[in-house]
Amino acid sequence: MTATPPDFDADFFRSALGRFATGVTIITAETCDDRRPVGLTISSFNSVSLQPPMVLWSLSNTASSLRHFLQAERYVIHVLAATQLHLAKRFAHGPQAARFAGLALQRAPGGTLMLDDPECAAWFECCNLTQHEAGDHLIFIGQVERCQRNFNQPLVYHAGDFDLTPSTEPLSND
Ligand SMILES: Cc1cc2nc3c(=O)[nH]c(=O)nc-3n(C[C@H](O)[C@H](O)[C@H](O)COP(=O)(O)O)c2cc1C
Numbered sequence: 118m119t120a121t122p123p124d125f126d127a128d129f130f131r132s133a134l135g136r137f138a139t140g141v142t143i144i145t146a147e148t149c150d151d152r153r154p155v156g157l158t159i160s161s162f163n164s165v166s167l168q169p170p171m172v173l174w175s176l177s178n179t180a181s182s183l184r185h186f187l188q189a190e191r192y193v194i195h196v197l198a199a200t201q202l203h204l205a206k207r208f209a210h211g212p213q214a215a216r217f218a219g220l221a222l223q224r225a226p227g228g229t230l231m232l233d234d235p236e237c238a239a240w241f242e243c244c245n246l247t248q249h250e251a252g253d254h255l256i257f258i259g260q261v262e263r264c265q266r267n268f269n270q271p272l273v274y275h276a277g278d279f280d281l282t283p284s285t286e287p288l289s290n291d
Contacts, residue, residue, distance in 0.1 A: 131277075138275040140238075141197045141205045144174065146189035147230045154217045154230050155185045158209040160274045161254075162194060170261040172241060175254040182213070186257065189245050193231035194259070196239040198269035202279055204234075205272060226263050239266035 123130070145156040157180065165171040172194065176183055186192065197205055208216050221233035225242040243259025250256075273280060 135276040138273055141272045141274050141279075142174070143195045143197060143204060143208045143232065144186075144192050145195070145229070145231050146186055146192040148185050149188040153213065154222065155182045155213050156208050156216055156232075157182055158205050159194075162196075165258060170264075171246070172243065172259050172261060173256055174259075175251065175256045178253050178255060183255065186245070187248065187255075191225075191227055191229040191245060191262070192243055192259065193225050193229045194241045194243060195232055195234075195237045196241075196266075197272040198236045198238045199272050200236050200269070201234070201272055204232075205274075205279065235267075236269060237267075238269045238271045240264060 125133075139160040140162065142159050142162045143156055144159050144162075145154060147153065148155055157176075159174050159176070161173075161175040163173055165173050174194065176186060180186075222230055223233035225231045225240070227242050229242050231240060231242070241259070241261045242263040243261050245257065246260045247258045248255050249258070
């Protein structure tokens with residue numbers, strides 16, 4: 118099947134996608150060669166399968182952490198709570214060392230490096246099952262080996278911003 122070319126530009130597409138509210142996650146792993154922590158903020162997380170338990174997320178082809186996530190045997194997906202906005206911002210840019218500076222880390226039961234932060238609304242330790250090329254992103258499918266959750270209010274991302282405050286005015290970049 119061949120798709121017809123879009124009749125909209127990238128900015129309009131981004132704005133339309135922004136109408137879909139998501140949660141926010143931080144995904145962590147370790148570099149294979151020297152075991153340095155890598156992590157980034159990701160909102161493209163979603164469920165795939167209940168049995169076996171599988172999830173997905175997509176990573177830009179231009180992300181500097183791409184090769185590390187391609188090589189990682191496992192990663193941990195942390196679902197952020199509303200109180201963790203500062204972490205969502207911190208893990209969206211800058212050097213990897215600065216993202217982890219001063220943060221407590223621990224090992225998930227399967228050995229994967231993860232944040233030691235009880236505020237996370239949930240976490241999923243995943244086997245790095247497959248990756249699929251899709252346009253300018255790579256879709257990662259993870260098979261969940263262990264997970265945990267609490268009932269903290271989740272952090273929400275919508276229209277390029279971090280809350281769902283009703284607004285009649287478009288947000289910047291919306
Ligand atoms: C709320 C939010 C959601 C994001 N979701 C994604 C995503 O789903 N996929 C992605 O590739 N980048 C996403 N990003 C951007 C990445 O976090 C950012 O490009 C990344 O940290 C760059 O790191 P790196 O180049 O060192 O790998 C998101 C950023 C924010 C603030």
